[in-house]
Amino acid sequence: MRELAFIGKGHLEWRDADEPRLQGDGEALVRPLSVATCDLDRLLVAGLAPVSEPFPFGHECVAEVLDVGDAVESVRPGDIVSVPFQISCGECETCRRGYTGNCERVERMAMYGLPMGTNYGGFLSDAARVPFADAMLVPVPGDVAPASVASLSDNIPDAWRTVGPHLDERPGSPVLIAASGASIALYAVSIALALGAERVDMVGGSSYLRDRADSVGANLLDTDFPKRAGHYPIVVDASGDVDGLACALRSTEPEGICTSIGIYFADTTPVPLLEMYTKGIRFHTGRVHARPAMEPLMELVRAGKFKPELVTGETADWEDAPEAVAGHRSKLVISRDH
Ligand SMILES: [Zn+2]
Ligand SMILES: [Zn+2]
Numbered sequence: 001m002r003e004l005a006f007i008g009k010g011h012l013e014w015r016d017a018d019e020p021r022l023q024g025d026g027e028a029l030v031r032p033l034s035v036a037t038c039d040l041d042r043l044l045v046a047g048l049a050p051v052s053e054p055f056p057f058g059h060e061c062v063a064e065v066l067d068v069g070d071a072v073e074s075v076r077p078g079d080i081v082s083v084p085f086q087i088s089c090g091e092c093e094t095c096r097r098g099y100t101g102n103c104e105r106v107e108r109m110a111m112y113g114l115p116m117g118t119n120y121g122g123f124l125s126d127a128a129r130v131p132f133a134d135a136m137l138v139p140v141p142g143d144v145a146p147a148s149v150a151s152l153s154d155n156i157p158d159a160w161r162t163v164g165p166h167l168d169e170r171p172g173s174p175v176l177i178a179a180s181g182a183s184i185a186l187y188a189v190s191i192a193l194a195l196g197a198e199r200v201d202m203v204g205g206s207s208y209l210r211d212r213a214d215s216v217g218a219n220l221l222d223t224d225f226p227k228r229a230g231h232y233p234i235v236v237d238a239s240g241d242v243d244g245l246a247c248a249l250r251s252t253e254p255e256g257i258c259t260s261i262g263i264y265f266a267d268t269t270p271v272p273l274l275e276m277y278t279k280g281i282r283f284h285t286g287r288v289h290a291r292p293a294m295e296p297l298m299e300l301v302r303a304g305k306f307k308p309e310l311v312t313g314e315t316a317d318w319e320d321a322p323e324a325v326a327g328h329r330s331k332l333v334i335s336r337d338h
Contacts, residue, residue, distance in 0.1 A: 004124035004321050006057045009047030012322045017056065020121060020129035025069035028133035030083060032061040032123040034335040035321075036150035036312075037328055038085070039182040040114075040263065045326060050265065051115060056122030057325065059085040059113030060153035062146035063128070064338050065137070072133045080146060080338075081137040082298070083130060084290045085111050085154040087120060090135025100291040106131075109287075123153075124321050124334065138294045141302055148309040149301055150333045151183070156308055157293035159187030162236040162259040164293070167195045174198045176232040176251050178225065178244040179205035179213070183331040184261050185238040186311040189218045191297075192234075194305040203229045203251075204244050208313070208330060216310050237262055246272055249283065257282040 003017040020029060035058045043049040065079045075081055087110040088100035095103050102108070106118070113122040121128050130136050140146060149156070162184075163175055175192045179185035179202050186209065189200045193216075202213045203221040210220055221229055225239070225247040237248035237260035245260060249272055252258040258281060276283060300306040313330025321334050 001126035003056045003122060003126070004058065004325070005054050006044060006051070007054050010045060010326050012057060012325050014322065017121070017125065020127050022067060022069050023129065024131070025071040026132060026134065028068045028072055028075060028130040028137060029066040029127050030063035030081065030130055031066050031127055031338070032058070032063045032125065033080070033338045034062045034147040034150040034333060035123045036060040036153075036155070037325065037332040038154050039184055041325070042181070042328065045328070053115055055113075055115040056119070056125060057113055058123035058125070059111055060151050060155065061123035062140055062150050062152075063123070066127060068133060074134045075137050075139065080140040082140055082149055082152045082294060083112075083123070083128070084136055084138075084294060085113065086290055087111060087131055088135060088291055089132045090291070095135070098292045099289050101287045101289040124325075136291065138298060141298070144298065144302055145309070147312070147315070147333050147335050148307070149298065151187070151308060151331065152294055152297060154288065154290055155184050156187050156297055157290040158261050158288040159184045160191050160293045160297055161288055162188050162238075162261060163192040163197065163234060164195060164296075166234045166257050167192065167197060170233055172196055172198050173233045175200045175234045175236065176229055176248070177202045177218070177236040178229075178239040178248040179203070179209055180239045180241055180244065181206045181209050182238045182240065182261070183311050185209065185236070186212050186216060187308065188236050188238065189213055190216045190306055190308070190310065191300070193217050194300055201229065201232075203247060204239055204241070212311065212313070232256060235259075240264070242269060245269065249276055249281070252279070252281045254279040255281065257284070260285045261288070
């Protein structure tokens with residue numbers, strides 16, 4: 001079969017790969033139909049994230065089920081499904097607690113589309129193997145367009161976890177997002193408003209991102225990160241910038257919560273710990289646990305309250321994937337017919 005490989009900075013190409021096959025009766029094989037780029041993909045393509053070897057690319061997709069093992073009950077061939085980027089069994093103690101990103105039955109950080117130990121392949125390919133089909137796959141209802149939820153595998157749940165649980169706890173709260181160019185910031189704006197946030201303020205952000213944020217309902221503050229943007233009960237750091245992170249932390253009110261989705265590649269990163277201590281804030285950093293958020297988000301899309309397609313900045317045909325991925329500057333969705 002054919003798969004898209006990331007070769008190096010700005011360079012991807014189609015190559016031949018072994019066809020995956022079922023390796024157990026709880027597994028499924030899927031054929032990706034719509035693939036979205038993750039915010040991390042853009043850094044990889046730009047040479048800004050450390051990777052040392054070619055690897056099969058793409059880890060957000062909606063796919064058609066091709067084949068299932070005898071023990072699979074929730075899906076059958078022909079079904080359209082969203083595939084989480086993380087491999088998780090759904091049954092171990094850690095998965096049952098909702099931390100599917102740290103499943104005990106697979107290698108740490110096991111996922112599609114990045115070189116993290118076992119090669120599970122990438123989604124810009126003709127087929128992918130899903131090791132725990134019943135636990136992982138989420139059916140896409142017939143009234144939801146596959147391309148609109150291509151990012152439900154990763155970036156959309158990543159945005160949800162920054163605001164969803166906290167708006168449940170403190171309904172109607174205003175939200176502050178410190179942004180750069182990441183689509184997760186835009187999804188977070190849309191999801192927070194859909195869930196009833198009084199308003200969503202955005203500080204920082206590229207001019208492209210600010211235009212998009214404005215169109216999905218954000219209230220725009222300064223382009224540069226001030227020392228503090230105000231005092232908010234719910235704050236998101238999606239900046240990947242030390243000044244953005246510090247601004248987010250200083251803008252979190254006492255007993256507020258600040259979630260950072262940013263990946264800071266440096267070994268140590270400065271944070272205003274004294275201010276955090278004296279105010280008493282909750283700070284969370286870590287990878288998303290994508291799977292548990294996928295069904296509630298699918299419902300939000302189906303109900304018409306959250307329109308992820310408004311975040312998509314670029315689209316491309318499947319055949320044009322190498323050039324489209326190499327040149328993408330915003331959320332890219334690549335699709336083919338099924
Ligand atoms: Zn990702
Ligand atoms: Zn598990």
